[in-house]
Amino acid sequence: MDHAQTAADHAQAARGADELAQCLSLLLTYTRLEPALATALARIDTTDMTGPLDEAGLRAELAEAQAERDANAALAERYARSAAARVPGGPCSCCGHPAGRHARRLTEDARLPCGHDRCRCGDLVFA
Numbered sequence: 001m002d003h004a005q006t007a008a009d010h011a012q013a014a015r016g017a018d019e020l021a022q023c024l025s026l027l028l029t030y031t032r033l034e035p036a037l038a039t040a041l042a043r044i045d046t047t048d049m050t051g052p053l054d055e056a057g058l059r060a061e062l063a064e065a066q067a068e069r070d071a072n073a074a075l076a077e078r079y080a081r082s083a084a085a086r087v088p089g090g091p092c093s094c095c096g097h098p099a100g101r102h103a104r105r106l107t108e109d110a111r112l113p114c115g116h117d118r119c120r121c122g123d124l125v126f127a
């Protein structure tokens, strides 16, 4: 390996590390000024993330987190209703379609309408 190449490689690595150091020290400055930002950053598990934290990346992560929240809220509601009716799952007693065919997210007024074609059942019910 020739010395010129090695020097260029190290110079490039140094520039890359310097850029990262500047980004991190900027973040540290702002998190010191804004505790809510520090808390938010501390709660984000970056190992789950696949892309850069630019605006598009953040929006994609936000949409994914909201979808997961909604799906889990709907599942929690479904299990709560099932438990309250003392029925372990089973089809909807309103329309007869499986509970899994009903909405994967709650409506604004906390209903789980049926998603089956042309079914007009507006809320999942366990009798």
Ligand SMILES: [Zn+2]
Pocket (backbone or CB within 6 Å): 092, 095, 096, 097, 114, 115, 116, 119, 120, 121
């Ligand atoms: Zn239905």
Ligand SMILES: [Zn+2]
Pocket (backbone or CB within 6 Å): 092, 093, 094, 095, 096, 097, 102, 114, 121, 122, 123, 124, 125
């Ligand atoms: Zn139904």
